[in-house]
Each structure stands twice: as structure tokens, then as C-alpha cells.
Amino acid sequence: MTGELTQGRIVIVGASLAGLRAAETLRAEGFGGELTLVGDEPHPPYDRPPLSKQVLLGRVAAADAGLPARRPVDAHWKLGVRASGVDPVTKEVLLADGGRLPYDRLLIATGTRARPWPNPEEARLDGVLTVRTMEDAAGLAERLDAGPRRVLVIGAGFTGSEIASACRERGLAVTVAERGPAPLVGALGGTLGAFAARLQRAHGVHLRCGVTVTSLLGSGGRLTGAEFSDGTRIEADVAVVALGAVRNTEWLADSGLAAGPRGLACDAGCRAFTMYGIVTDDVFVAGDVARFPHPLFEYQMLSLEHWGNAVEQAEVAAHNMVSPGPRRRPHLAVPAFWSSQFGLNIKSVGVPTFSDQVTIAQGSVEEGRLVVVYGYRGRVTAAVSVNRAKWLEHYRRLIETAAPFPPAPGAADRPEAPRVVPSDVPDPKVLSHGPTVALTGHLPDRRLAVVRPAG
């Protein structure tokens, strides 16, 4: 059995972080068959986190943000080629160039793309950009080099906030527009949202919350400014649309797989479900495109847009692709991500949106150094640190062991009982940007079911 699994043909669609790490793991675990990676971008895999950080500061060229190989993968690379479908009966991937790639096992790692500005005509104005790819970031860095009079960032999720931070570090005037009550509130809730709002304003960001951009204004095909829902206008030469991500699942529409706007659903072993909820044994999923159940979060289906998840899920998927049933592993890693903005290091473990209460367990908002711990129905479900990264490991253990919330006094750095407040994670529909963790399942007593708004 194992012998068979380490031979044959494996196709990976999506040649980015998850696709690459899966390919390497397949080889490391003894896969000796034919391996093909299909990616619609014309580049080998590269690293996206620097694109909204070092690259926008002009310190690193976008083209330098490659990924180091862990080991040779001895694969056929089909780059610049889009997969247009899967035929599950003949077991072939259909390519947009008319080709067909037969597979014995398939890994889907097509990730997400930037949600575009909803008005296509306005989106075409010169100066309106999104940031997801190497080209996007190179283009924005060039615009910022040219010294625009004002940059408008639409959406204050992580990407939007990091872009605003880069603009301020360059000394550029920047306006951030967010439909929700504060930056980062969709991912981190009310306490850190309020902190992020103060942080942005202290760094000179013109932050406008509770408004939407109703139209982008142009003249002669170039962006000149924007109008807000309260009727006010600003002038801007560059507008960055940071409204979250759209999962790349359209190409799977006729595949019979459980693919939709919330991602491609799979089991804890990364095996894709069909549209009937039946698990496949030859189609696997990893990375931003996946939607998977997590036991620490009541088996809700999670969709994570995190670098660490792409790596870990790819490793598990690849392991399971070459392992017989009893040797297969579940993808149980505690979700984690980082962001750096305005000189602060923000790190998260667990799922902050899976919460009803929070408490500041270390430091304080005033110090600008703190750990916020999140609880759901009396147990710890997440922790977020701002410039206190060394503490997170402790809280990761509390999450893994479903420790009681609020955490015991020993876990906090103060003698008095912690002050517990509601976590204030808003309904995603009120946000400009999509949340970077979407709880796509259903809890009877809370509105956690996520339908990603179309615009």
C-alpha cells in the first residue's frame, strides 16, 4: 500500500507557499513518482508578507521576495498556466491552454486574490491598486516613490493597516477609510481595535471609521480623489483597495467538489469534500483556499489567511497523500499569525474571533505593550500580543489545554482580578475588509456564520 502511494502521478494546482511546501514534503516523505506544479502566476513561488511591509518602504525589491527551497522537488513546473477545471471521473486537471494533466492524487492550493473595487470603471482609474502579487507591490512601491500628495487606503484590516504604516514611515499623507468602528476590529475585536485606532492617529494617519467610500473620482482616466458616505470628499493620487480576499475556487465550479466563496471544504486530514459532503480520497486541499474543521474550536469550519497555516496544512496534506489510513495525521495546529505596523509587533495565537470576552492579561494599552487574552464560554481561545511576543507560548498552551477563562492570576502580571470585557467582534458585514479568520460554521447562540459580502 505504502509502495503504491509513493508512486504514481501527483498534480499540485497553485504554485505558491502551500504548493511549494507540499511538494517538498512529498519528496521528503519518499514520493518517487511524477510531480507537477501548476501556477497561473509567471513566477516561481514567492513570499507575500514582505509585499505590504519592506517592499513598500522601498528597502526590498518586490522581485527579491522569493522563498528559499527546503530541498529539491524534481517537479515539472507549469507556470503562467491557469487550471480551468477538474474532471474527477477521468482524474484530470484541465488547463486553460487546452492541456489535460492526469493525476492519481491532486492537491488544490489556489489561495486567494485581492477583492477588487466593486465599480469596474472606477477600478480602472490610473492610481487605483490592490496588493496581493509581486507586480502589485512593485507597482505600489513605484507610486509611493513618486511622492503622491495623498494616499487613500480603503479597508483597515491587516493589509490596509500595514500599507498605511508604510506610507507614514515614508512621510506620505494617508487617509484610511474603514466601514467598521476601528482598524483590525474584525480580526481582533473591540479592545485592540480601539488601540489600533489610537495608534494610527498618533502616527498621523487621517483615520475615518464608520464611513464607506462611495465613489472614486477621476479625471482624464486618472484618480483624483474619493467621496465618502457622509458626503465629504478628499483628494488623493493613489487609492489602495484593501477590502480583503476572495478565494480562488471559481475554477472548481463544475468539479463536484464542495467549493464556494468560503473556500474548498475538507476534513481534518485535508481531504476535500464533494458537494454532497462525501469525503474524497484523492483530492487534498491546503492553504488560504481551504476550509477545515478544528477540534479546539468546536469543529467549526475555519478559513485562515495565515502564512503559518499554509505551511503547516501543506505539510499535513502532503504527508497524508503518501500515507496509508492509519498513518495519516490531522491538521490540528493552533492558528498563529503576525503583523508589523507602526513599529509594533502584533502576534496572535488561537482564533480571536472565536470569543465572547477578553481581558488584558499583561501590560497595558498606555504602555503600548500588552497581551490580550480571549475567552469563549469560560475557556481560553486566543491571545494577541503587542510587543510582548515572548509571552504567547504560555497562552498557546492554555488554548491547547482549553484552560479556564479568565486565566488564573499566575498567568497575569498583576495581583488584582483581571477586568473582563466583551470581545466586541463585529458582524463581518459591517466591515470594509473581510476578516482574515472567518468562522464559517454555525453556533446557535451567536452570529458567527460568515457570508462574505459581495462588495
Place this chain on the structure above:
Amino acid sequence: MQIVVDLNRCQGYAQCVFLAPRVFELHGEEALRYAPAPPDDQAERVRRAAAACPVQAILVGDRAGAESGKGAAADDR
């Protein structure tokens, strides 16, 4: 040479900053910034930094996918 730092794992210990200051730097107290494609003359320092990182967060290697025949625009270091 290509590097990536697993910033989930990185604890901001700054050993790498000390050993290869032209490649790694701290922004603020603990946000690590680095050059993903360090120049060749930094290779030895980068290797030493990777070895010294207490949480082994730094991955050093050749650029992945170089054998695909597609360099990333203007770069095939």
C-alpha cells in the same frame, strides 16, 4: 541566496541582528525586518545567524523553483 524567517516562531531575540546587521534589523522593540535575498558577501554571516537563532526561525536556501526556468523578473540570484 534566499532566506525566509518564520515570524510566528521568531521571538525577537536579535541574535541574527547582531551577527548580520546588514540583513536583519529590528523595527521598534521586536518587529524583525530582513532582506529576503541577501547579497553574496553576506552569505557567511547569514548562515551564522541562522545557526545562532535560538528558535531556529531562519530558513536559508537556494531560491525555490529556480529550475522551473522562470526567474522572477530581474532576479535570479
